[in-house]
Amino acid sequence: MKKFIGFIGMALLSLTCFAQEQQVAMADTMRSNGKIYIVVAVCLTILIGLFLYVLSIDRKISRLEKEKN
Numbered sequence: 509m510k511k512f513i514g515f516i517g518m519a520l521l522s523l524t525c526f527a528q529e530q531q532v533a534m535a536d537t538m539r540s541n542g543k544i545y546i547v548v549a550v551c552l553t554i555l556i557g558l559f560l561y562v563l564s565i566d567r568k569i570s571r572l573e574k575e576k577n
Contacts, residue, residue, distance in 0.1 A: 538544040 535544070538547065
């Protein structure tokens with residue numbers, strides 16, 4: 509049974525390797541038009557916003573914990 513599960517696992521891994529060989533046309537188009545930088549900028553803006561939000565929530569929670577004690 510372990511050999512069968514191992515075989516199935518390796519077969520699934522090989523399928524994902526074959527899938528990675530295909531080129532993504534959308535990414536190539538966006539890269540050639542220079543719009544990939546806009547996508548990266550938007551993603552970075554969202555991540556920085558989330559990071560700042562988490563920091564502000566942490567500070568508020570820390571302040572509330574100090575006031576409680």
